[in-house]
Amino acid sequence: MAAITEPKLISGNANLSLAKAIARRMSMHRGMSVNLVDARVERFNDQEIFVEVFENVRGEDMYVIQPTSNPANDNLMELLIMVDALRRSSASRITAVIPYFGYARQDRRAKARTPISAKLVANLIAEAGVDRVLTLDLHAAQIQGFFDLPVDNLYASPVFALDIEHNFKGQMDDLMVVSPDVGGVARARELAKRIHAPLSIVDKRREKAGEIAEMTVIGNVAGKKCIIVDDICDTAGTLCKAAEVLMENGATEVHSYITHGVLSGPAVERITKSVMKSLVITDSIEPTDKVKAAPNIRIVPTAPMFAQAILNIWNGTSVSSLFEVDTLVPIYEGMYQRS
Incomplete structure (x- = not known):
């Protein structure tokens, strides 16, 4: 079923340039301006993270763009706190767009008395209030099974x-x-x-x-x-x-x-x-x-692929269509021409 509200994007500090590029691509596809939701993600003097969303997100379909790359712990906490802010502001659905999923290399116990950190991170993301995850090239495919919610894993x-x-x-x-x-x-x-x-x-x-x-x-x-x-x-x-x-x-x-x-x-x-x-x-x-x-x-660039994936999730259409080269040719128009 097609969504009633427009998809809304919000970004942390991990990869703001990618988030802006995704917004630009979605604007092209939609034929209307798609901007990042106005918010501030800041740190107090003791480095605690604070998030404030300046726009009404009640009933909205939200997409939080935040890779958990270096500094992994800071960026992960930003993601969790942004999700909590949106959940408490009555967003209808929250999709975590995580282009790079940190801690993915710790996906099993390689030796005794070691953690499975990828599973712990999955639990944290789910508990924060995420409804769906969109990511790219997970280090191990089985990480999708660490979540009890839908995970779309795109491929490069x-x-x-x-x-x-x-x-x-x-x-x-x-x-x-x-x-x-x-x-x-x-x-x-x-x-x-x-x-x-x-x-x-x-x-x-x-x-x-x-x-x-x-x-x-x-x-x-x-x-x-x-x-x-x-x-x-x-x-x-x-x-x-x-x-x-x-x-x-x-x-x-x-x-x-x-x-x-x-x-x-x-x-x-x-x-x-x-x-x-x-x-x-x-x-x-x-x-x-x-x-x-x-x-x-x-x-x-990955923005064309992520923008289309977000639109497909919002529309309720297939994300797996983006696994095919022929589907990506028009999305990356101007960059690649096939003979």
């Missing part, structure tokens, strides 16, 4: 497929998709199927946490332009090492497509100095000035 791979077709036109037969570890094979295979490319794996073995002892390439990458695919790039140590190993095994070029550019610590410097020709990330996490200035890092 169709957007990456469009970008690869656009930037490697005439070279598609030379491409090889590479998973940087065994755990990411399903994600890499998904992109490989979309662009009709073969698949290779870099098998890494660690002697202790934070140190990679050995890397082995499974598959023949000689003479290939390799595209490493992963969901998160944090310190970029594994990624840069994998690129070196691929070049040593005969690859002609190495490019990387990573959904979430966490890029903490020495990451940008490592990537700039690495043998990788390019690293493509999305704007799910607001890029720093250092990331924007890096010559071999390129950012693909």
